[in-house]
Every structure is written in structure tokens, then in C-alpha cells.
Amino acid sequence: MTMIEAIREAHDVAMTRDERVVVFGEDVGFFGGVFRCTAGLQKKHGRARCFDTPINESGIVGTAIGMAAYGLKPVVEIQFADYVYPAYDQIVSEAARLRHRSNGDFTCPIVVRMPTGGGIFGGQTHSQSPEALFTHVAGLKVVVPSNPADAKGLLLAAIDDPDPVIFLEPKRLYNGPFDGQHDQPIVGWKKHPLGEVPEGDVPVPLGVAARFREGQEVTVLAYGTMVYVAEAAAERAGVDAEIIDLRTLVPLDLETIETSVQKTGRCVILHEATRTSGFGAELMSVVQETCFYHFEAPIIRVTGWDTPYPHAQEWEYFPGPARVAEALRKVMED
Incomplete structure (x- = not known):
């Protein structure tokens, strides 16, 4: 579907x-x-x-x-x-x-x-x-x-x-998973992909994150479209990133986040919304509070710009794989 x-x-x-x-x-x-x-x-x-x-x-x-x-x-x-x-x-x-x-x-x-x-x-x-x-x-x-x-x-x-x-x-x-590979529209879409969906009444519990991609070097916290951008960026950067798809922002699955960050020692946070007071700021706070002594490098956020939504430049506004790959490389160098 x-x-x-x-x-x-x-x-x-x-x-x-x-x-x-x-x-x-x-x-x-x-x-x-x-x-x-x-x-x-x-x-x-x-x-x-x-x-x-x-x-x-x-x-x-x-x-x-x-x-x-x-x-x-x-x-x-x-x-x-x-x-x-x-x-x-x-x-x-x-x-x-x-x-x-x-x-x-x-x-x-x-x-x-x-x-x-x-x-x-x-x-x-x-x-x-x-x-x-x-x-x-x-x-x-x-x-x-x-x-x-x-x-x-x-x-x-x-x-x-x-x-x-x-x-x-x-x-x-809406019309199929975004492959995340491109920094521009149109070519970034898979045209007809479908996702396997269980039949019948099969709820997914609220407050439980998913480990979208296993990795050892850095944890990427993302949700929605940005999960696929994170995957493409990790491949572009050649980084063994673990991608956590939050799925539910409130209640937040702190246990899955903490387990991953404590394992990798590095964290990149990704969202499409503007940077200032975005949900990434809350994620940075809780990760810093619970995982401080495990860090090998500072946390990095990659977000939309602090500007009214730019119609003509929306694909420059989005955190694309190039910007996210740069953040992944930087966090690995520190």
C-alpha cells in the first residue's frame, strides 16, 4: 500500500x-x-x-x-x-x-x-x-x-x-517512500513503491521508536520524511549510522534513544522544521542529560532554516542528504 x-x-x-x-x-x-x-x-x-x-x-x-x-x-x-x-x-x-x-x-x-x-x-x-x-x-x-x-x-x-x-x-x-538520495525534487521520488501493511486490526503502540537502520558509529534521530534523508546521507558519507525513527514525539521513547546513543557515543538530530525551538532542541536536551558521559563529540542538529517557508527555494530549505552527510562527517571527526 x-x-x-x-x-x-x-x-x-x-x-x-x-x-x-x-x-x-x-x-x-x-x-x-x-x-x-x-x-x-x-x-x-x-x-x-x-x-x-x-x-x-x-x-x-x-x-x-x-x-x-x-x-x-x-x-x-x-x-x-x-x-x-x-x-x-x-x-x-x-x-x-x-x-x-x-x-x-x-x-x-x-x-x-x-x-x-x-x-x-x-x-x-x-x-x-x-x-x-x-x-x-x-x-x-x-x-x-x-x-x-x-x-x-x-x-x-x-x-x-x-x-x-x-x-x-x-x-x-503519501504516494510512496521517498528514496532520500537527491537534493532536488522529481528525481528524488520512487514512482511506484509500496510498503507491506499487515491486514486487519494491528495497532502499533504509541511511544515506541523503531530502529530503522542498525549502526555502530553515530546515532541519527529523525522522524517522517527525514528518516529516508538520513539513510541516504549515511550512505553518501560512508558512515555506519544507526537511524532511530522516533514515530511518536510525545510520548518519547527515551529508552531506545539512550541505548543507541550510549552505544555509538555520537548523535545527529534531524528535522524539517525551523531550527529555533524546533523539536530537535528538546531532543538535544534529553540526550545531553542522559548520555553526557558517553559522548565522543558534540551533538549536531540539521534542520530547516529560521525563515518563513521559502516557496521558490524549498529544496534548499530542506535538510538534504548533502547537508546531513556533512554533519555526519563532522561528528565523526571530533
Whole structure:
């Protein structure tokens, strides 16, 4: 399957097994979503369980919170992550706090899905990576899959979770794994690759990272599209890198991270979002706190630039394999 197909199947499995699961958002019903992640769900499960909404992100999330408080399990789509800001107050002030402010009388089992990141020439309002804004909020879980199997399994686990989950889907991976080898678009895509996806109801637990690539010399911490860029960079640099695909940013799998960094003694952190206050800063802190006496070299971050998203220069903005390979060589020299 592609990631789109895997996400669609996760919805279908969840809706089939549990009538409380409802799916809604802009264009997700009749049309099946701008990226087709919900295609066919309305026809199969009916308009009462998969339906379209007005262009009102605050209303979409606010409605989901009310539904969740009354026992439903809403899965809502924000058409692009860039559009989530009108709903940010609902997510932060209501969804994330409902369990605590009600002393456990209510929970908020909602999933807020949204395409994230660049690579489709979407410009400044269709390409942002806002994951750090959500990882800072107590009460939210934040998930970023990198492959179809994880997309399905993590989404199933997110739907099962009793608390709100922010589910960020890298757009560059929607139609097949990104091979990561190139610093420019078009040639960097494999055209028709599919990922093996388990049949049926097979959740992937939240809070468990994956060892994407075994290695001995340096640990690379990445998530989403950057996992494949890290792999290509390691091959380009000739470095025996161990790549940890975080999968879930909150809760973070500290045990897997610590085990890897303590083994290699070196760490490179990689993400597409801007550098300042990006999630990489938090990763640097926790790795420094827990692995300081194992380090052979300083930690290095490779990120997007501290600038509004540059439409015309987005492929210079991305941490590509050339920049990441340079960081890997540098950390090995220290």
C-alpha cells in the first residue's frame, strides 16, 4: 500500500469495529479528502459517520471535543497542517485539558489528522511543520509516521487512545517512500513503491521508536520524511549510522534513544522544521542529560532554516542528504 491507502484502511478498520468512530472535515466525505485518504468511507459507512464540514477549523475541532465528551471517538482531518492555527485554542485550552479539568470525569479521545511538511510546491501556507507547537502542550500525544505500515498501525492506536492525539502525515511520503538520495525534487521520488501493511486490526503502540537502520558509529534521530534523508546521507558519507525513527514525539521513547546513543557515543538530530525551538532542541536536551558521559563529540542538529517557508527555494530549505552527510562527517571527526 501507499501511505494514503494505509491511512484509509485504518479508518475503515476502526469504523467497522467500533460504531462510535466518526470521521469528518473539509471535503473528507463525498470527495474523499484532498489527498484521498478518506475516499470511499462515506459510501461504505454512511453520511452520519463520514461527513463534510464548513471551512472552519475551530468549529471542526470544537465539535469533535463535544462529541468525544459524549462518548464518540472523532477522527478529524485538517486539510493542511498550516490551517490548524484557528483551532489551536480548542486543541490546547479544551482538548488537552479536558481530562484534568474534569478530574477524570471526561476524556477527549479525538484524533486530529493533518498533512505536514513540504515537497509538493505548496508554498508558505501548505508546507509548514508545526509539530513543536503541539509537543509543548501537556495532555497531547504527537505522532509522525514514516511508512505505510506505521501509518496504519499508529492511526489505529491513536483512535484507541483515550486522550487527544495529533497525527501528522508527511506529504512527501503519501504516494510512496521517498528514496532520500537527491537534493532536488522529481528525481528524488520512487514512482511506484509500496510498503507491506499487515491486514486487519494491528495497532502499533504509541511511544515506541523503531530502529530503522542498525549502526555502530553515530546515532541519527529523525522522524517522517527525514528518516529516508538520513539513510541516504549515511550512505553518501560512508558512515555506519544507526537511524532511530522516533514515530511518536510525545510520548518519547527515551529508552531506545539512550541505548543507541550510549552505544555509538555520537548523535545527529534531524528535522524539517525551523531550527529555533524546533523539536530537535528538546531532543538535544534529553540526550545531553542522559548520555553526557558517553559522548565522543558534540551533538549536531540539521534542520530547516529560521525563515518563513521559502516557496521558490524549498529544496534548499530542506535538510538534504548533502547537508546531513556533512554533519555526519563532522561528528565523526571530533
